[in-house]
Amino acid sequence: MDDVLEELFAVIEDRKETLPEDSYTASLFTHEKGENAVLEKLGEESTELVLAAKDDDHEEIAHEGADIVYHLLVLLAMKDMDLADLEAELEARR
Ligand SMILES: N=c1c2ncn([C@@H]3O[C@H](COP(=O)(O)OP(=O)(O)OP(=O)(O)O)[C@@H](O)[C@H]3O)c2ncn1[C@@H]1O[C@H](COP(=O)(O)O)[C@@H](O)[C@H]1O
Known part of the structure; x- marks a missing residue:
């Protein structure tokens, strides 16, 4: 899990730096709504996760949970934070 998160965060940092035209991640960094684009996604996906949980739909819980983790990592990168901040x-709390 650590490796997956670290590799995904490195890709997100790269997209932030290079802003490829065909990248969804890059589009979040350049969106006309600014940070609201990723914040709205986090809100929508949280609602979708709640609905999936109420349906006891395990596949959908994993899908929406992964969407939330991805967008959370984008938010960290947007705020010039990184995985170490979350880990700390x-x-x-341990
Ligand atoms: N992990 C993700 C990831 N998770 C979600 N998303 C995108 O986030 C958006 C989610 O918004 P929506 O819920 O509205 O999507 P949807 O398809 O309408 O609905 P859902 O079925 O996803 O709920 C979709 O466009 C997904 O493609 C992601 N886009 C990219 N990544 C990772 O980022 C990497 C770089 O991607 P690019 O920046 O596009 O090159 C990829 O290789 C992936 O590893």
Whole structure:
């Protein structure tokens, strides 16, 4: 899981730096709505996750959960934060 998150975060940082035209991630960094684009996605996907949980739909819970994790990592990159910030917070709760 650590490796997957680290590799995904590295790709997100690369998209932020290089802004390829065909990249969904890059489109979040250049969106006319600014950070609201990713914040709205997080809101929508949280609602979708709740609905999936109420349906006890495990496949959909994993799908929406992954969408949330991806968009959370984009938000961290947008705020010039990184995975270590999240890890430090989780570590402090152990
Ligand atoms: N993990 C993701 C990822 N998760 C979600 N998404 C996108 O986030 C959007 C989710 O918005 P929506 O829920 O509205 O999508 P939807 O298809 O309408 O509905 P859903 O079925 O997804 O709920 C979709 O366009 C997804 O493609 C992602 N886009 C990219 N990545 C990763 O980022 C990497 C780089 O992607 P690009 O920046 O596009 O090159 C990829 O290789 C992936 O590893």
